[in-house]
Amino acid sequence: MQPRSDVLDVDTSETARIENTVKTFLENLRGGRSRSLQVACVLLIVVAGLIGFMMAFEDRLIYFPSKYPEGFWEVDNLSARAGEFVAKIEDCNFEASDGVKLHGWYCTPHRKSDGLVVPVPAEMTLLWFHGNAGNISYRYEMIEAMMQLAVRVFIIDYRGYGKSEGKPTEQGLYLDARAAWDYLVDERKAAPTDIIIFGKSLGGAPAVDLATQVDPAGLIVQSSFTSAADMAAAVLPFLPAAFLHTRMDSLGKIARVRCSKLFIHSRADEVVPYELGRRLYEAAPEPKQFYEVKGASHNSTYVVGGRAYLDALRSFIESCKQRP
Numbered sequence: 536m537q538p539r540s541d542v543l544d545v546d547t548s549e550t551a552r553i554e555n556t557v558k559t560f561l562e563n564l565r566g567g568r569s570r571s572l573q574v575a576c577v578l579l580i581v582v583a584g585l586i587g588f589m590m591a592f593e594d595r596l597i598y599f600p601s602k603y604p605e606g607f608w609e610v611d612n613l614s615a616r617a618g619e620f621v622a623k624i625e626d627c628n629f630e631a632s633d634g635v636k637l638h639g640w641y642c643t644p645h646r647k648s649d650g651l652v653v654p655v656p657a658e659m660t661l662l663w664f665h666g667n668a669g670n671i672s673y674r675y676e677m678i679e680a681m682m683q684l685a686v687r688v689f690i691i692d693y694r695g696y697g698k699s700e701g702k703p704t705e706q707g708l709y710l711d712a713r714a715a716w717d718y719l720v721d722e723r724k725a726a727p728t729d730i731i732i733f734g735k736s737l738g739g740a741p742a743v744d745l746a747t748q749v750d751p752a753g754l755i756v757q758s759s760f761t762s763a764a765d766m767a768a769a770v771l772p773f774l775p776a777a778f779l780h781t782r783m784d785s786l787g788k789i790a791r792v793r794c795s796k797l798f799i800h801s802r803a804d805e806v807v808p809y810e811l812g813r814r815l816y817e818a819a820p821e822p823k824q825f826y827e828v829k830g831a832s833h834n835s836t837y838v839v840g841g842r843a844y845l846d847a848l849r850s851f852i853e854s855c856k857q858r859p
Contacts, residue, residue: 593781597737597763598703599668600696606672615647620655620682622675629722631694631714635707638698639691639715640671641723644682655685659752659852660723660730662715663690664708664738670697677837684849686731689723691715693741705740705763705781712741716749728752731855734759736807736833739815740783746792753855754792755848757799758833760811761786761818769808789819796823797851799836799844806833824851 615621622642629637644655661681665674671690681688693711694701701707716732719725731753734742739759746754760766763783796819800812816825826847831839840847 593779594702594704597667597781598693598695600693600703601668601670601673602696603670603698606670606697607675608672610672610675615645615652617647617650619647620679621645621647621652622678622682622688623654624678627689627691627718629714629718631707631710633707633710635694635701635710636699637691637694637711637714639689639718640678642678642682642688642690644685644687655682657685657687658729658856660687660689660719660725661733661755662719662730662751663688664693664712664715664732664734664741665690666736666738672697680837680845681848683845684852686852689715689719705783708741709744712745713748716745731755731852733757737783740785743785743788743792746794747788751794753795753797753851755797755799755851756785756812756815758801758804758807758812758836759785759815760807761815765811766807769811785815786818789815792819795851795855797847798823798825799828799847800825801828801831801833801836801839803830804833 610622610624621644623645625641625643627639627641629639631637644657645652646655647653663674665671671692674690678688678690691711692699693703694707695703699711716730719730720727727750730751732742732746732751733755734740735757736759739756740763742754742756742759760783762785763779763781765786767779796816798812798816798819800807800809802809804812813825816823826844828836828840828844837844
């Protein structure tokens with residue numbers, strides 16, 4: 536059989552063309568004849584390195600857990616001045632469906648009256664999912680503020696935080712949220728109609744996800760975002776969101792949440808842009824409310840909001856009690 540010289544000629548020519556192109560490219564880099572090409576190459580290398588770093592360490596850039604004993608755990612002292620509210624805290628241990636052991640605080644409102652610290656009747660329970668840093672012990676002051684609303688608070692540490700085992704991941708957070716709900720319903724015998732899901736910042740993602748699976752009395756989303764991609768675009772706009780494996784797509788889920796909803800945000804939030812919180816609210820179906828806390832940074836919402844902030848929460852909780 537005669538060799539197909541036409542094909543061989545084409546292959547040889549193509550190989551030579553590629554070699555010449557590469558050689559020219561390298562000579563341009565070495566000789567400095569194409570400054571723009573050098574800059575583009577450097578930028579490409581830098582961006583590729585940043586993308587690789589982000590993909591390798593993505594979870595470490597999202598989750599900043601404090602493991603026990605870091606934090607403020609000595610909180611079982613019920614001393615208070617006359618008329619003050621205080622939280623009685625019970626340690627709770629439960630397990631996610633994948634076997635990860637979790638820890639939380641079950642907090643009940645008490646008040647000092649006539650020299651005694653007495654329990655305050657509470658109908659509703661806030662199931663609280665906190666932000667991406669620290670652990671539940673860092674939220675103690677806000678828990679005490681919540682006691683003024685005459686509600687129980689069940690706040691949990693995600694896997695990898697506080698006294699909970701494991702390592703935080705997006706899917707893990709969703710499992711932890713469902714395990715917390717099941718604990719309240721199965722172990723504490725709380726009626727779903729007496730539970731309000733509360734998600735702050737990162738906690739908005741597991742809060743919204745859980746609210747698509749169960750039927751709570753209400754959902755509160757505070758200082759949270761539409762999706763991980765939108766947050767990445769806001770914080771690192773030069774990195775393509777397509778490389779993120781974390782989704783946290785609350786925007787895509789919120790339409791399936793049918794209970795009453797309260798969204799809280801501040802234009803002064805320096806971490807999660809106000810526009811993301813507002814977009815999430817606008818995408819949500821009725822019934823819904825939006826409450827703006829003016830001048831509050833990301834972690835000072837309840838401090839700056841003060842009594843007006845607590846009154847907004849109280850009003851929403853009361854409306855959830857009246858749900859048919």
